[in-house]
Amino acid sequence: MKITRIIDESFGIETPVDEIGYLAMFFATDSYKFDKVEVPKVGVVVIMHGRTTASSMVEVANSLIGTDHAIALDMPLNMKPETMYVIAKRKVEEINKGEGVIILVDMGSLTTFGDMIWEETGIEVRTIEMVSTPMVLEVLRKSIVGYSIDEIMEAFKNKHVYKYRGNILEEDNNINDIIVTACFTGDGASKKIANIIGKEISNKNIDIFTINIIDENNLENRLHKLKDKYNILAIISTISLDISWTPVFLAVDIFTNEGIDKLNNIFEENDMCLKISQSLTEHLSNVKGEKIVKEIRYILYEIEYKLGLKVSIDVRMGIVLHICFLIDNLIKGVIPRKFDDLEEYKKIYKKDMKILKEIFSPIENKYEIVIGEDEIGYILKSFLSNQISVH
Numbered sequence: 001m002k003i004t005r006i007i008d009e010s011f012g013i014e015t016p017v018d019e020i021g022y023l024a025m026f027f028a029t030d031s032y033k034f035d036k037v038e039v040p041k042v043g044v045v046v047i048m049h050g051r052t053t054a055s056s057m058v059e060v061a062n063s064l065i066g067t068d069h070a071i072a073l074d075m076p077l078n079m080k081p082e083t084m085y086v087i088a089k090r091k092v093e094e095i096n097k098g099e100g101v102i103i104l105v106d107m108g109s110l111t112t113f114g115d116m117i118w119e120e121t122g123i124e125v126r127t128i129e130m131v132s133t134p135m136v137l138e139v140l141r142k143s144i145v146g147y148s149i150d151e152i153m154e155a156f157k158n159k160h161v162y163k164y165r166g167n168i169l170e171e172d173n174n175i176n177d178i179i180v181t182a183c184f185t186g187d188g189a190s191k192k193i194a195n196i197i198g199k200e201i202s203n204k205n206i207d208i209f210t211i212n213i214i215d216e217n218n219l220e221n222r223l224h225k226l227k228d229k230y231n232i233l234a235i236i237s238t239i240s241l242d243i244s245w246t247p248v249f250l251a252v253d254i255f256t257n258e259g260i261d262k263l264n265n266i267f268e269e270n271d272m273c274l275k276i277s278q279s280l281t282e283h284l285s286n287v288k289g290e291k292i293v294k295e296i297r298y299i300l301y302e303i304e305y306k307l308g309l310k311v312s313i314d315v316r317m318g319i320v321l322h323i324c325f326l327i328d329n330l331i332k333g334v335i336p337r338k339f340d341d342l343e344e345y346k347k348i349y350k351k352d353m354k355i356l357k358e359i360f361s362p363i364e365n366k367y368e369i370v371i372g373e374d375e376i377g378y379i380l381k382s383f384l385s386n387q388i389s390v391h
Contacts, residue, residue, distance in 0.1 A: 004019075017212050048075065048131070055074055059072075111127060113127070124149060236251055245305075249263075284324065307384075312388055349384075
């Protein structure tokens with residue numbers, strides 16, 4: 001990790017924790033051979049269409065991690081699925097050590113093999129589809145270091161569907177709403193928290209992202225990248241984080257009814273935001289309803305955080321509507337209304353108005369507009385007049 005920090009600073013990058021593990025393995029590729037006692041591990045079998053597809057992928061993974069644990073089964077295009085199934089079942093029976101076997105496949109009939117083998121042999125077999133080399137590496141690494149079959153599968157739940165764009169490997173995820181769980185490694189407490197929350201959101205279109213906070217200095221930048229791509233409903237962390245633009249929970253809060261109630265309130269508000277964004281589509285001519293509502297939601301949380309107050313969901317939704325139409329009108333060139341006795345109001349709330357102006361600065365730059373003092377005054381007054389509690 002010390003070496004990786006030097007690399008990061010030299011090239012202006014951030015090396016993921018898993019990659020640090022892979023780098024360490026390059027320097028200790030024989031470390032697993034010195035185990036005095038062989039601990040049973042989850043079996044890993046890669047089955048792909050093509051004469052050498054699986055073999056090539058497994059060769060890379062085994063070589064990088066320094067093991068021969070992963071098994072490759074190539075399925076030529078002229079081979080019948082029934083023939084491949086018999087071979088796969090025999091191999092699963094051969095390598096199973098009591099911890100189960102994970103089959104990684106590309107497509108087609110191969111995706112059904114796992115359940116069939118499980119039912120026929122009683123060996124717990126799980127299947128991961130649409131496989132890439134990074135996925136094989138990740139499964140193999142987790143198997144080697146002793147993860148259970150459930151823990152490995154949980155890491156791939158609703159995630160890790162990859163596609164290539166140019167020469168960059170990206171994760172393809174169509175779910176817009178996410179909850180971020182964070183701990184020091186991104187692999188321990190945050191995943192346990194994710195399991196708990198997963199039960200609460202099983203019927204919702206919300207994904208959970210687990211991240212590490214080893215390098216807290218870069219955390220804000222990493223979260224902003226996620227924020228640009230997804231709608232972050234909340235962040236749940238094992239330590240206190242100074243994040244202003246979305247609700248942040250300590251992990252311990254999730255183990256209480258109060259914490260779950262707060263999450264449910266966030267879900268309720270998000271549903272209202274979605275309905276508003278859909279209804280605004282035909283009324284806004286210069287901005288997209290869903291995108292602008294998401295951006296404004298972050299702004300309102302930041303205003304509440306920095307002013308040290310809170311307003312009800314209904315009031316917040318009213319302010320969301322107001323700002324949506326304000327931005328759309330400013331892009332059109334519509335002149336905003338005047339705020340009565342603005343100069344007197346500024347004398348009283350000069351500091352608060354400055355805070356709001358700074359918060360709105362990024363969205364002004366993005367849409368090339370200026371939100372004047374009159375509108376800043378109206379928005380501030382909406383918060384101050386309707387606050388229901390102080391942090």
